[in-house]
Amino acid sequence: MTHPIRIGVQLQPQHADYAQIRAAVAEAEAAGVDIVFNWDHFFPLSGDPDGKHFECWTMLGAWAESTTRVEFGALVSCNSYRNPDLLADMARTVDHISGGRLVLGIGAGWFQRDYDEYGYEFGTAGRRLADLAQALPRIRARWARLNPAPTRDIPVLIGGGGERKTLRYTAEHATIWHSFGNVEVFRRKSEILDRHCADVGRDPGEIERSVGVSRPPQEVADDLVAAGASLFTIGVSGPDYDLGLVKEWVAWRDARS
Template identity: 45%
Template sequence: MRFGFWTKNDQQTSAIIECCQHAEATGWDGLWFADHFMPNEENVDQPVHEAWSVLAALAVAVPRVRLGPLVAGNTYRSPALTAKIAATIDHLSGGRVVLGIGAGWQENEHEAYGFEFGTLRSRMDRFDEAVEIICSLLGNHRTNLDGEHYTVTEAPLDPKPIQSPIPLLIGGGGRRRTLRTTARWATEWNYWGMPEDIAELCSVLDGHCEAIGRDPSEISRSACALLFIGEDSAKLERFRAMDLGRATIVGTPAEVCEVVEQYRQVGVDELIIPDFTFGPMEAKKHSMDLFIKEVAPNFR
């Protein structure tokens, strides 16, 4: 298994680079960054950095690991721009970018910045066209598509990314549309979920693959979960009772290993750990190190 590190985008850029360099130096396999322009909260007066710009900096500052957005919102940029940015950062990184993309979901930033939000169906229709354009631009000499939402005419993308093909990760758990699009186009799929959630959605994804004649094993699977990890089980008790509204792992290294093994058993190739629960820098590094030294080696 691989283990990815996902750092918050409300930190100073120096802190982002510091913790990502620490992740690379201590053996993490990937760096991930959320693509948002403002918090999805009532209080929006909080700093949020633009994802692709930060990833360009990390491509130079962190020399070894994979990196990408988790995931880029399709509605925020034209597909041609997304493909161009990803290809450029792939060159800056020496061929390490993963192009993570999703249909877009955070309504308040669409309203604030004037991005068209529409219905879920219209966003998925746009997403399908966008992914087709991105894949064509990255792989073909010229791209033509006259769609309902996007039009490109004899469009080049030069230089092509170093990777051929560049990994395309689709994020989301929509059973009817998102996973169908994943089956057709993606090389990787990501979802926030516990092992039982991932197992169910993997079954749906496999079904979509089989319907179009694609080998499901061609798509690697990753999962995200919050983490509370510590050596003292008693001190973790208050976190066990918390409901943070998303997948959460709580435990000592041995207890965390039991959960990671469940992820492995359901076919997860990469577990991505956000640092959202880790606290300030020194506490964050302690949690990162505890996981990567005491948990990760059991699954490599």
């Protein structure tokens, strides 16, 4: 299966007033991006650790109403923070509000401060991954029982490169795999994902390959496309939300068509 080239932006909900975030979403949609992400944390990950910050899923509900074309979601939602059946219902509701544009990004969680300050048990990486493995089929099972059902088969994005577990869960459950690192890392992890797909009897071409990028397309795009990437996501922090690099990637995408 050949996936179209798509451009995403992660608008990191830190160090900004919500009006600035809302304006950045509107600018990104007008610029032609395909998908807009936030993240699921409770405190900034860079800059002042006690700076301004907003919650993920409340924001996604607002984006469902304020946008008309782009897909959107969390990159990624932390499985530890919500009962999986509740998360499934939240996703289904935002899916309906948006007319079928939500992507459910999900991961096992890693930022200990979030856990400690909000009263979640941090535990071990192995335990968090095991919880994610149990949650993924529960989410799909809940979607099958909800009334009304989701408007579409909601895409599931799994982020991370853990070779034994995360990529196995991706092969079993995901529509999109999001990765981090240079082209060599991406290529190696993608090959491991292909092997997991073979083990579970799934066509690896069904899984869209996404990668975070921070350099201009003329420096990295051709090698990543050759390695199988088709969704390119640029992270942008508040308060200014400079979309200059994002617009370079949009122009590169459009020049290919």
